[in-house]
Amino acid sequence: MTLTRKDFPSGFQFGAATAAYQIEGSGFGGAGPSHWDSFAATPGNVVRAETGAVACDHYHRFNEDFDLLQQGNFDAYRFSTSWSRVLPEGRGTVNQEGLDYYDRLTDALLERGLKPYQTLYHWEMPAALSDLGGWTNPDVHNWFGDYTEIIDARIGDRMEGIATINEPWCTAYLSHFLGIHAPGLRDIRATARAMHHVMKAHGEAMTRLRAKGRKNLGIALNFEYANPASNSAQDLAAAATEDAIYNRWFIEAMTKGTYPKEALEGFEPHMPKGWQDDLKTHIHQPLDWLGVNYYTRKNHAHDEQASAWPATRPVQGHRETTQMGWEVYPEGLHHFLTRMKNDYVGDLPIYVTENGMAWEDRVKDGSVNDPERIAFIQRHLGAMKQAIDDGVNLNGFFYWSLLDNYEWAEGYDKRFGIVHVDFETLERTPKASYEMLKQALKRT
Numbered sequence: 001m002t003l004t005r006k007d008f009p010s011g012f013q014f015g016a017a018t019a020a021y022q023i024e025g026s027g028f029g030g031a032g033p034s035h036w037d038s039f040a041a042t043p044g045n046v047v048r049a050e051t052g053a054v055a056c057d058h059y060h061r062f063n064e065d066f067d068l069l070q071q072g073n074f075d076a077y078r079f080s081t082s083w084s085r086v087l088p089e090g091r092g093t094v095n096q097e098g099l100d101y102y103d104r105l106t107d108a109l110l111e112r113g114l115k116p117y118q119t120l121y122h123w124e125m126p127a128a129l130s131d132l133g134g135w136t137n138p139d140v141h142n143w144f145g146d147y148t149e150i151i152d153a154r155i156g157d158r159m160e161g162i163a164t165i166n167e168p169w170c171t172a173y174l175s176h177f178l179g180i181h182a183p184g185l186r187d188i189r190a191t192a193r194a195m196h197h198v199m200k201a202h203g204e205a206m207t208r209l210r211a212k213g214r215k216n217l218g219i220a221l222n223f224e225y226a227n228p229a230s231n232s233a234q235d236l237a238a239a240a241t242e243d244a245i246y247n248r249w250f251i252e253a254m255t256k257g258t259y260p261k262e263a264l265e266g267f268e269p270h271m272p273k274g275w276q277d278d279l280k281t282h283i284h285q286p287l288d289w290l291g292v293n294y295y296t297r298k299n300h301a302h303d304e305q306a307s308a309w310p311a312t313r314p315v316q317g318h319r320e321t322t323q324m325g326w327e328v329y330p331e332g333l334h335h336f337l338t339r340m341k342n343d344y345v346g347d348l349p350i351y352v353t354e355n356g357m358a359w360e361d362r363v364k365d366g367s368v369n370d371p372e373r374i375a376f377i378q379r380h381l382g383a384m385k386q387a388i389d390d391g392v393n394l395n396g397f398f399y400w401s402l403l404d405n406y407e408w409a410e411g412y413d414k415r416f417g418i419v420h421v422d423f424e425t426l427e428r429t430p431k432a433s434y435e436m437l438k439q440a441l442k443r444t
Helices: 035-040 058-071 096-111 140-158 168-176 188-211 233-256 261-270 275-283 331-345 371-389 432-440
Strands: 013-017 076-080 115-121 161-166 217-228 290-302 312-315 350-354 394-400 419-421 428-430
Touching (some): 013 115, 058 428, 076 394, 115 140, 161 168, 188 233, 188 261, 217 331, 217 350, 233 275, 233 290, 233 331, 290 331
Parallel strands (some): 161 217
Antiparallel strands (some): 290 312
């Protein structure tokens, strides 16, 4: 069964999502360097040391890309604004060319009847601020608040929704503990501080935008189903620890003003001074909507060889996997949507702000056939519909991603798009999955 627009409530918004560094081309328009540029230039961090300097050249081609959205019968577009493009040094002198670009981009969306959803931070810390410790610096929330006010003054009044941070787990844990993303640290003290400061920055942005009268504010959190590798007490504890770090830390801070004890077991000795007060003064405040990013599950076991917390290890599962090696587990999306409603946000509007899959797509005879992605989308639409039927106030879905793009440490190898991009010629070729959605989203 192919689900279509008719299977979802009236007003449900279908969109696609992107991020600035992954598509725009950071080498254009006066953007300053970010910590991704220096991370990628360090041998061994990124496939072929590739960067986002050109990416998809969306900076010059956004009209072409937005035509694809409009022709595909989409309602909305989720994008991020680049801190480095707006403030090349992270603070101080504003790059007017960057603000003009986002002004043109916003107008181009509205001219096509597409609703703009902005994300203020999608992993682009200006290099000058990274030099000062980035997310580990106790002043980072003020830097972020200043940037927020500058970009909001230019385009905020035209945004359908504004998210503060995209995937704070990646911003803090993946980047400071696992070392897989910029700045590439493996330091528990840095991680604990980044895990807290990113939430404090979220709160600072919320406070400043509320003062301007904004009533469309949220955040995009990523969730990954933490499955115990067995029913042993040790494996159950390992999954609970990973669930606390990945899935509970951020949502509990915002909605309950607490951090989960299983995560504090490792982080508390390294937390910044006054963190308990920050939860009350900055972080625990109402949202207008919640964004849920979901891709996969992971199986966790106790690591008997570990010499330090968290003493967990991933275990290969039995499900089919994507090009990223991620298990396809749509049941997890239903789990998190209902969990958010039941445990954290009640009837607050929820959006699936990212869901998608990477596959080794190739152009053949002028087209790209991707039945695996079509099946993936339909199965996850089914999970969303089931969640709505179960009482979740789900208001929309943004496929990740509109375009094949710079996939961070994976360079240009992994393709998530419903539109194929030839990274030599930058030619766009809509895939079969795009055509499926175009048909499914027809308005009658």
